[in-house]
Amino acid sequence: MQAGLLQTYNNSAQRRGAGAWIIASLLFAFYILIYFTEAFTPVAHAIGLSGKWNLYGILYTIAILSGGLYFFKRHGNSRYHRYRTISVMLVQTVFAFSIPWFMELMQTRGFIFSLFWPLKIDYFYPSYIMEYPLPVILYAILGSLIIVPIATFLFGKRWYCSWVCGCGGLAETAGEPFRHLSNKKPGAWKFEQISIHTVMLLALITSAIVLINWGLGKEVNGVMVPMYPAFSTVVFKIQGIYSFFVVALLSGVFGVALYPILGSRVWCRFFCPLAAYMGLIQKLGRFRVTVKDDMCISCGNCSTYCEMGIDVRMYAQNNIDVKRASCVGCGMCAHVCPRGVLKLENKWDPNPMAEESKIKVFDL
Amino acid sequence: MHYVIIGNGVAGINAANQLRKRDETSSITIISKESDHFFSRTALMYVLCGQMSPSDVEPYPRDHYQRMNFTRVRDEVVALSPSETSLKLSSGETIQYDRLLIASGSMARSAGWPGEELDGVGNFVTWQNLEWLTEKSRTAKKAVVVGGGLIGIEVAETLLAAGIEVTFLIREKWFWPIAMDQNEGLMIIDHMRHHGCNVRLQTEVKKIISQEEKVTGVEIGDGEIVDCDIVVATIGVVPQTGWLVESGIELDKSGGIVVGDHLETNLPNIWAAGDCTSVVWFNGIRRPEQLWYTSRDQGRIVGLNMSGDKRVYKRSTFYNSAKLFDIEYTTAGYVNFNFEGEQNWYHREPDTNRTTRITYLPDGSVTGFNMLGRRWDHRILVDWVDEKRQLDWVLQNLHIANFDEEFFPSFKIDTQALKSGVV
Structure with missing residues (x-):
């Protein structure tokens, strides 16, 4: 057994008991206040910070660092888990927190090098990105369109989702006590396929029309002026809607507040447009969870502790390698398997879309 | 055609699945005294230690029996009458079959210690054992686990994790001698001791000590008494076939149902698979194979054979x-x-x-x-x-x-x- 996971179900806060609902309510309230009010601005000022988002950044980093230590206590006996946890802790501290902070001290706008479009949709909004120096602009564009797909093809989306990403980083550390709460039912899988691709499509459309609108602008006395003001109004409205529903509500409020109810990867699994984009590449790429034939005892530790709600056991007991778009490669299924059946691997597959390498919602 | 399967374990459910794949219309009845749902017996320890919930150890979605159109009967079969092709249940009802699979599994071997029947003494094989040990481990302070095998070490590990002081009594010179040699078995024992488990080698239980029906300790070989509130006996399993003794089915001396190459018994229209079955091993010796993998494989093959195939069950390399x-x-x-x-x-x-x-x-x-x-x-x-x-x-x-x-x-x-x- 995995020492860190003992008594998981004996703790009410970890099985949607009263404690879980209290934590969820507090998180919900916190996110509403920070996103939609200025309640935290005086708090930030009082401790010498320039605004509420700096305060949020500090809290977020503390959550990842302390959650990371907790994770070490539970799974520190595995090198894979040690390395990737150190990675998310470092990326958060250095790239997501310190560098932008330092840039702001230098009187430039902070830039987070560990985010990519379309998770950070602003990177394809010209009004946002054009304010940065050319190397940063190139990094944002090439990173999203070249580095992300190539790295995902080679290593699976795990290189990002469970080694780099801030959202994933929080899920893997502070969200660790709740990973088993993800819904494993076939219905959740169907919902995920629809919801995540819908958000990806919305991100694409929003980015596209913002770019078109910018391309249609003309310069008058050094100021960009829209050529078709009516179109621009619509574009701004859509931009605002995306930012409210997807960025604030889904990734912020629901993504984190629902940890104790639906598990730690609600945003990543159901809504993240970058996860959807990388998921499509992952299906064609090298990454898979290899299943050792006929060794599975159907115990279900893998499925229970899959934060993405993949019914890994269904694959393992049917001798089918797991190649799922949603898999973030956290490695927990392989780690908790008492029979060493599963192994995360990057290897060439001559025929990635072969019929026998797929499993439909369930088979016998 | 009415297929009846006795046992809702890995052999029984795999056979039922194969039958349904082959035959969409026949009625298939699964009889179990133990559980409504197929669960992974090998995962009982994870429920005991709170690492998984009871439903987490069910390999199929809850609606599996409805989707596959299996009829379930929660009862114990007490007798088989091959001449009347019927089964007698403990409720007094009878069930007729056209083709019968016996996959009744195994049960804990009886230790025969005086005091074995006390409430504080039990095994860790069935779902009911899990419920018993879960209940007991809430209040127990000290436990004795007897038997140096896989279930024993799992129980010891789980009880230790629950904060219970565990004494692990092993009859042999080192842990699990049928699988480990001396180097390996002693290394595992060092590891157990390192985790705080009190291991006693070459030690056997003489009797259970109790006061007013409550277990207070066990007396071991040299008269020494080891204090404890619960005793978990994990000294192996035997085929659960006592109810078949009068039926005319051929059993071997270990109680396993003797089957041929196609897992058929000596009686017409009756097959057997899983832990209750005695098969010929690679070295020509007939005995039960009490393993998850072999039960699963036997279940799959017997299901095909019951629907008309003539597949040979051959144990592959261990x-x-x-x-x-x-x-x-x-x-x-x-x-x-x-x-x-x-x-x-x-x-x-x-x-x-x-x-x-x-x-x-x-x-x-x-x-x-x-x-x-x-x-x-x-x-x-x-x-x-x-x-x-x-x-x-x-x-x-x-x-x-x-x-x-x-x-x-x-x-x-x-x-x-x-x-x-x-x-």
């Missing part, structure tokens, strides 16, 4: 795996059969609990692998045994079969030392 506390264990081939002239190649990686043991014959061909502390791909190891690969070749290529997590310290053997054979 393999198994386990996790002993946090030490991974993989075995492949035949490490514990003491072939004539057999020798061991044994290596323990310095300062670790990682060992490699390869058994081989005088002609150099390998017969088996016993591996601790690492993960191995049993498929490759089994192939090597089947291909009778030479020990030298195997040692040079062993890394191919390694299946450890990424970044796990890589598997290396000092080739210079390897030649001398004293790594």
Whole structure:
């Protein structure tokens, strides 16, 4: 057994008991206040910070660092888990927190090098990105369109989702006590396929029309002026809607507040447009969870502790390698398997879309 | 056609699934005294220690029986009447069958200790055992676990994790001698002791000590009394076939149902599969194979045969795996059969609990692998045994079969030392 996971179900806060609902309510309230009010601005000022988002950044980093230590206590006996946890802790501290902070001290706008479009949709909004120096602009564009797909093809989306990403980083550390709460039912899988691709499509459309609108602008006395003001109004409205529903509500409020109810990867699994984009590449790429034939005892530790709600056991007991778009490669299924059946691997597959390498919602 | 399956375990449910795949219309009835849902018996310990919820250990979605149109009967079968093709249930009802599968599994071996019937003494095989031990472990302070095998170490580990003081009584000289040699078995015992488990070797229980029906301790061989509130006996399992003694079904001396190549019994339209079945092993000896994998395979084959096939159940080269506390264990081939002239190649990686043991014959061909502390791909190891690969070749290529997590310290053997054979 995995020492860190003992008594998981004996703790009410970890099985949607009263404690879980209290934590969820507090998180919900916190996110509403920070996103939609200025309640935290005086708090930030009082401790010498320039605004509420700096305060949020500090809290977020503390959550990842302390959650990371907790994770070490539970799974520190595995090198894979040690390395990737150190990675998310470092990326958060250095790239997501310190560098932008330092840039702001230098009187430039902070830039987070560990985010990519379309998770950070602003990177394809010209009004946002054009304010940065050319190397940063190139990094944002090439990173999203070249580095992300190539790295995902080679290593699976795990290189990002469970080694780099801030959202994933929080899920893997502070969200660790709740990973088993993800819904494993076939219905959740169907919902995920629809919801995540819908958000990806919305991100694409929003980015596209913002770019078109910018391309249609003309310069008058050094100021960009829209050529078709009516179109621009619509574009701004859509931009605002995306930012409210997807960025604030889904990734912020629901993504984190629902940890104790639906598990730690609600945003990543159901809504993240970058996860959807990388998921499509992952299906064609090298990454898979290899299943050792006929060794599975159907115990279900893998499925229970899959934060993405993949019914890994269904694959393992049917001798089918797991190649799922949603898999973030956290490695927990392989780690908790008492029979060493599963192994995360990057290897060439001559025929990635072969019929026998797929499993439909369930088979016998 | 009415198929009746006795037993809702891995053999029974696999047979039922195969039958339904072949035959969409016949009625299939599954009788179980133990549970409404198929669950993974090997995962009982994870429910006991709170690592999984009871429904987490069910391999199929809850609506499986509805979707597959299986009828379930929760009752105990008390008698089989082949002449009337009927079963008698403990409720007094009878069930008629056209074709019958007996997959009644195994049950805990009775220890025969005076006091064994007390409420504080139990086993860890069934769902009811799980409920009993869950209840007991809430209040128990000290436990005695008897029996140096896999279930024993799992129970010991789980009770320790629940904060209970555990004394593990092992009759033999080291842990699990049917799977481990002395080096390995003693290494595991060191590891258990390191985790705070009080292990007593070459110790047997004489009787259970109690006061007013409450267990207070066990008396061991030399008259010493070990204090405890609960005793968990994990001294093996036997086929659950007592109810068949009068039926005319042929049983072997261990109580296993004697079956032919197609898993058919000596009586018409009756098959048997899983732990209750006695099959012929590779070495010609007939005995039950009480393993998850073999029960699963037998269930799949018997389901096909009941629907008209004539498939032969042939045990492939042995393999198994386990996790002993946090030490991974993989075995492949035949490490514990003491072939004539057999020798061991044994290596323990310095300062670790990682060992490699390869058994081989005088002609150099390998017969088996016993591996601790690492993960191995049993498929490759089994192939090597089947291909009778030479020990030298195997040692040079062993890394191919390694299946450890990424970044796990890589598997290396000092080739210079390897030649001398004293790594």
